[in-house]
Amino acid sequence: xxxxxxxxxxxxxxxxxxxxxxxxxxxxxxxxxxxxxxxxxxxxxxxxxxxxxxxxxxxxxxxxxxxxxxxxxxxxxxxxxxxxxxxxxxxxxxxxxxxxxxxxxxxxxxxxxxxxxxxxxxxxxxxxxxxxxxxxxxxxxxxxxxxxxxxxxxxxxxxxxxxxxxxxxxxxxxxxxxxxxxxxxxxxxxxxxxxxxxxxxxxxxxxxxxxxxxxxxxxxxxxxxxxxxxxxxxxxxxxxxxxxxxxxxxxxxxxxxxxxxxxxxxxxxxxxxxxxxxxxxxxxxxxxxxxxxxxxxxxxxxxxxxxxxxxxxxxxxxxxxxxxxxxxxxxxxxxxxxxxxxxxxx
Amino acid sequence: xxxxxxxxxxxxxxxxxxxxxxxxxxxxxxxxxxxxxxxxxxxxxxxxxxxxxxxxxxxxxxxxxxxxxxxxxxxxxxxxxxxxxxxxxxxxxxxxxxxxxxxxxxxxxxxxxxxxxxxxxxxxxxxxxxxxxxxxxxxxxxxxxxxxxxxxxxxxxxxxxxxxxxxxxxxxxxxxxxxxxxxxxxxxxxxxxxxxxxxxxxxxxxxxxxxxxxxxxxxxxxxxxxxxxxxxxxxxxxxxxxxxxxxxxxxxxxxxxxxxxxxxxxxxxxxxxxxxxxxxxxxxxxxxxxxxxxxxxxxxxxxxxxxxxxxxxxxxxxxxxxxxxxxxxxxxxxxxxxxxxxxxxx
Numbered sequence: 001x002x003x004x005x006x007x008x009x010x011x012x013x014x015x016x017x018x019x020x021x022x023x024x025x026x027x028x029x030x031x032x033x034x035x036x037x038x039x040x041x042x043x044x045x046x047x048x049x050x051x052x053x054x055x056x057x058x059x060x061x062x063x064x065x066x067x068x069x070x071x072x073x074x075x076x077x078x079x080x081x082x083x084x085x086x087x088x089x090x091x092x093x094x095x096x097x098x099x100x101x102x103x104x105x106x107x108x109x110x111x112x113x114x115x116x117x118x119x120x121x122x123x124x125x126x127x128x129x130x131x132x133x134x135x136x137x138x139x140x141x142x143x144x145x146x147x148x149x150x151x152x153x154x155x156x157x158x159x160x161x162x163x164x165x166x167x168x169x170x171x172x173x174x175x176x177x178x179x180x181x182x183x184x185x186x187x188x189x190x191x192x193x194x195x196x197x198x199x200x201x202x203x204x205x206x207x208x209x210x211x212x213x214x215x216x217x218x219x220x221x222x223x224x225x226x227x228x229x230x231x232x233x234x235x236x237x238x239x240x241x242x243x244x245x246x247x248x249x250x251x252x253x254x255x256x257x258x259x260x261x262x263x264x265x266x267x268x269x270x271x272x273x274x275x276x277x278x279x280x281x282x283x284x285x286x287x288x289x290x291x292x293x294x295x296x297x298x299x300x301x302x303x304x305x306x307x308x309x310x311x312x313x314x315x316x317x318x319x320x321x322x323x324x325x326x327x328x329x330x331x332x333x334x335x336x337x338x339x340x341x342x343x344x345x346x
Numbered sequence: 347x348x349x350x351x352x353x354x355x356x357x358x359x360x361x362x363x364x365x366x367x368x369x370x371x372x373x374x375x376x377x378x379x380x381x382x383x384x385x386x387x388x389x390x391x392x393x394x395x396x397x398x399x400x401x402x403x404x405x406x407x408x409x410x411x412x413x414x415x416x417x418x419x420x421x422x423x424x425x426x427x428x429x430x431x432x433x434x435x436x437x438x439x440x441x442x443x444x445x446x447x448x449x450x451x452x453x454x455x456x457x458x459x460x461x462x463x464x465x466x467x468x469x470x471x472x473x474x475x476x477x478x479x480x481x482x483x484x485x486x487x488x489x490x491x492x493x494x495x496x497x498x499x500x501x502x503x504x505x506x507x508x509x510x511x512x513x514x515x516x517x518x519x520x521x522x523x524x525x526x527x528x529x530x531x532x533x534x535x536x537x538x539x540x541x542x543x544x545x546x547x548x549x550x551x552x553x554x555x556x557x558x559x560x561x562x563x564x565x566x567x568x569x570x571x572x573x574x575x576x577x578x579x580x581x582x583x584x585x586x587x588x589x590x591x592x593x594x595x596x597x598x599x600x601x602x603x604x605x606x607x608x609x610x611x612x613x614x615x616x617x618x619x620x621x622x623x624x625x626x627x628x629x630x631x632x633x634x635x636x637x638x639x640x641x642x643x644x645x646x647x648x649x650x651x652x653x654x655x656x657x658x659x660x661x662x663x664x665x666x667x668x669x670x671x672x673x674x675x676x677x678x679x680x681x682x683x684x685x686x687x688x689x690x691x692x
Contacts, residue, residue: 032674040674282669289675293661294652296679301647304687306640315639317683322635323628328386329635330379333642341650343689 003031007038010137015107018137026127033296036129039136045286046078046135047272050144050160052153052185057166058192062255062264063145067109069265070141078110078139079082082127082146082156110139124155125295128288131159133260157185162271164264166190169198169204171334175205183209186248194252194260203250210248238270246274310335352382357677361453364483368458369473370510371475379642382475385482390631392424392481393618396490396506398499400530404538408601408610413455415611416487424456424485428473428492428502456485467559468581470501471641477505503531507630508608508617512536513552515544520552529555532594534613540598540606549596556594584616592620657682 006024023030049066051059063079070077075102131142144160157163165186167175189245191199191337239247249267253260261299275281305311312337321327352370355363370378395412397405409425417424460473477488491507492499503509511532513521535552537545585593595613599606621627651657660682667673 037674037676040668040676041671045669103656138413173577284664286669290661290665293664293668293678295653296675297657297661298648300679300683301651301686302552302644304683305647311643312640315636315643318639319632319636322386322639323632325387325390328383329639329642329676330383330386332639333646336643337646340647340687343687 003034003038007035010039010111011042013138015110018110018133019311020078021133022130025133026114026126029127032129036132038134042130042136043140044135046131046142047162047185047268048131048135048142048144048160050146050163051060051158051166052146052163053166053190054168054171055282057168057171058255059145059166062166062190062192062253062261065255065258065261066143066265069261071106071108073265075141076108076139077141078112078131078134078141079143079145080112080114080127080130080134082114082123082144082153083150089210092205093257094199103306104300110134122295124159126300127156128159128216128292154182154185159288161275161281162187162268164188164190164268167202168193169202170194171202175202177210187271189250190253190260190264190266191250192255194254196253197258199252203252206250238274239273244278246280305336305340309340314339349380349384353381353463356385356479357388359484361456364456364479367479367483371479372472374415374472378475382478385478388482389478390481391484391536392486392488393614394481394488394490394506395614396492396503396509397512398492398503398509399512399536400514402518403514403517404601405491405512408512408536408538408599408607409489411601411604411607412489412611415607417452417454419611422454423486423487423489424458424477424480425489425491426458426460426473426480427475427488428460428499441518456480461486468641469500470505471645472637473502474505474638491536499529500531503632505609507621507627508533508614510534510536512538513548514539515542515548517548521548521555525661534608534610534615535594535596536606537596537598538601541600541603548599552596583618586620590624592617592626593623622669646663651682651686656664657686660685 004019006017010021021035023029024035028330051063051066053059063081067077067079112130114123114130127144131144134142144156146156163185165182165188169188169191183206189203191202191206194197239249241247249262251264251267253264255261272281274282315332318327318332322329322332352363354365356367367381369375370381373455397409397412397489399405399681406427409427413423428663446476458476460469460476473490480665492502509531511528511534513535529552535549536547537552539545585595587593597606597610597613599610601607618627621630661678664678668675668678
């Protein structure tokens with residue numbers, strides 16, 4: 001199938017073309033950047049919502065419920081589940097996927113698990129590119145679920161317009177040890193499995209931690225502001241302070257029973273409205289496009305150095321000297337780069 | 347302190363200079379590549395041993411015991427503990443470090459935890475470079491402990507001459523789900539906490555898995571070959587087959603009681619002897635130097651593109667068009683790279 005045909009089938013909403021286009025992008029097959037370039041003008045319509053949190057927090061169940069809520073609102077929904085390769089814990093993920101069966105047969109729902117190994121330009125970039133394909137194909141809600149934990153999840157979360165951090169009452173003890181950057185990325189908190197003991201306590205801990213970490217900006221707001229913020233959402237108002245800043249609401253939910261999901265969906269809407277009104281949406285998307293461009297430059301530069309130039313052969317020819325200690329890897333690398341800078345083929 | 351002074355102090359074995367040199371390398375401070383280039387000829391004397399495995403396998407205890415065993419043999423020992431940033435599980439690691447106190451006061455033991463964030467050239471490269479510093483400083487045994495799990499651990503393990511995979515009886519159920527690449531990197535297996543039920547069963551499972559995964563090469567050896575291989579080690583012989591291939595021994599250990607540690611140390615010696623005799627040591631180190639050189643080229647290329655050229659400004663100037671959908675990130679990136687290829691400053 002040629003590229004133009006793929007593009008027109010994709011725009012016509014053909015599922016087979018969609019699956020094919022995503023594969024092309026995910027595996028960096030020939031022509032993938034041309035495809036992405038061609039659809040660039042069709043992107044920017046979907047709301048991208050990242051769902052992250054520690055294993056066992058019930059993210060998949062929550063995502064499944066959110067999908068249903070979005071479908072009830074008439075939206076076409078895509079789910080991208082990302083599993084940063086964890087060689088020692090490969091077991092549990094398939095189960096999560098299977099559980100999503102209740103929505104998997106709906107043709108306006110598209111679910112995709114991302115294999116993450118060997119992605120050329122980094123996991124986050126590839127994920128963002130897959131979201132672009134879904135966006136161009138007309139899905140107007142994209143849920144980006146990161147299964148597992150790690151720096152790569154934070155990077156993936158930055159691909160979203162709105163990021164939801166899902167915790168469970170048991171996370172209480174661990175919240176102080178969350179590395180910096182984790183709390184800060186969340187626009188909305190969910191304390192899931194809130195029918196277990198400690199849910200309210202965790203909510204308060206989140207508030208305290210936010211207050212401390214965000215340079216005291218939240219110190220002067222009353223206790224339970226997260227709960228208050230969420231009550232405002234429930235009442236149809238946005239949790240935005242007099243200074244125009246967004247106060248991350250902390251929602252209690254029992255996703256397995258569907259409790260708190262409607263409210264969460266409303267909080268997501270409220271956050272999106274705030275993003276638009278405050279100009280933050282434009283800013284976030286612009287930042288993403290800037291980072292994307294940088295990544296593509298890095299990718300293209302690596303292709304140039306390793307595929308088009310003869311840098312590999314050059315290095316290979318010097319290996320005897322390097323192994324014998326007569327030249328260092330740094331000497332050889334410097335020679336290669338100097339030559340590249342001259343604009344000659346190495 | 348200037349670079350030459352640092353270098354001579356490092357060679358004179360001054361601990362303060364060592365700590366400083368490692369910091370310079372770890373944080374890619376100005377002059378770090380010159381330093382690494384200067385010490386390149388002093389490297390290659392240390393044996394680098396990677397210790398990896400799932401959390402809770404008792405790696406730190408095993409490492410501590412190994413340090414004592416190496417010290418008893420008169421060696422100077424360095425431990426590099428790597429913790430790939432895991433934002434949701436930041437708690438347990440400090441405890442591990444503290445437990446290593448029994449050897450921490452010995453001045454011929456150097457223990458270093460690696461912060462991994464923001465390392466310019468990738469975690470594995472930086473770790474390898476820190477090992478080079480320790481090697482040049484005269485440590486002849488370097489233990490590379492990877493705390494946690496993930497692709498980055500596999501990459502780090504590849505920095506070692508010998509890799510030890512530590513499992514526990516409870517790993518039994520999970521071993522079938524270990525992603526490919528995990529079993530294959532191990533030169534020596536340790537079933538730690540072997541006083542718990544299931545240790546012997548796990549050993550057999552490891553053998554079966556190895557037999558299947560290594561293209562049946564081990565299919566024709568008797569059952570319990572891992573145990574047999576280990577008995578050969580104990581008897582002072584190497585577990586090397588008639589074809590000259592190394593059979594990974596599977597050691598049972600209870601590191602907390604010191605059981606099995608002497609035997610493990612002997613297996614490590616046997617493996618190193620095999621590496622030398624088979625020519626595999628030269629090959630592995632040559633491969634590492636080749637990869638290192640490639641990484642340094644990538645790093646230098648990125649510095650050129652982002653620090654020395656004006657690519658950032660170029661991209662920034664086009665962002666209005668990109669945000670409006672009139673140009674794609676791929677268009678802009680292609681222009682930048684084309685200009686770089688011309689050898690001009692962007």
